[in-house]
Amino acid sequence: MKTSIEVIKTNCIAPDSSLEQRIYRLFSLTADERFNLHYFRKTYEGCDQIDILLIKNEQGEDIGFGSYSYRKIKGKKNLYVARPAMGIDKSKRGSSFPTGLYSKLLIEFKLKHFLSEVILLGITLNPLVYSGGCRYWKKLYPRPNLRYNSHMQGIRQLVIDTYNLNMISENIVSLPYAPRLTEEDVARFDKAAKTNEYIQEFMRLNPHYLNSEGLLTLIPVNLSNLWNGMLKMIKK
Structure with a gap:
């Protein structure tokens, strides 16, 4: 089309x-x-x-x-x-x-x-979206083997306060609605989780994603992170 x-x-x-x-x-x-x-x-x-x-x-x-x-x-x-x-x-x-x-x-x-420092905010309820983010962004918080440092912890709290996010745990946001997901979507997530470490990490961090609970992610939009993402897109 x-x-x-x-x-x-x-x-x-x-x-x-x-x-x-x-x-x-x-x-x-x-x-x-x-x-x-x-x-x-x-x-x-x-x-x-x-x-x-x-x-x-x-x-x-x-x-x-x-x-x-x-x-x-x-x-x-x-x-x-x-x-x-x-x-x-x-x-x-x-x-x-x-x-x-x-x-x-x-x-x-x-x-x-x-x-200026630019941060990309995500509240993710779709494991494939999180997986894609981890593939293209070298610095994405949280991800396997990368946890918040003190600087990013401070930014996270500023984001939570600015957007008045309803946090129910360190990384999980309660939302008043959810994305449209079919049984086929969920089956695809479960199948992918068998071999995809990023989806495994998402489900470990956010096991109740089907209950309108989103994983809070922060991505620094800087030159090194952008360059890494562009290289991944070119190689795709």
Whole structure:
């Protein structure tokens, strides 16, 4: 399927706007029935910048999106948190997600704020997403054989406080909704866990991921981490 890409850079998504309706519809397709407009708006509130990538089919219909919402952490001179979000209309999908273009948005933000520390925040309920992150990012907290140092522990607490995360243990966030997962998805996770050390680690850290519990992950977006990720993508 031939697709086109629309990139939007803004500092807010206006309530009841056409843009909000477009992204909310796609976002809702990835979450269960508990997800609503209130939770959607919470995702993007208080942002300093929002980068949005919209995917359209040949008929001009929105079939997917990816976004990064960036937030400067109060009390820290040079610290930004980037929160990713994605949504795909599986009923109309005919091509792969444009990972390269999506990653470019994050790289551009880092280059624009070169002297600032940028942290990619994840709250992960999908073992395959965690596994993919571990493959492409050399520094991802937590991962096998990499635990939080004192600096990253301090950043983690700032992130928890800034986003008012409902922590139920050191690394686990309780969420009011969950992604849409089928029995086939869960069976695929279980099968992959037999040979994939990253999925094994995810399930060890977050055994109740099917109960709306997400694994909090932090990724430093710096030159060495970006370079390592790009090399992995090239070799793929």
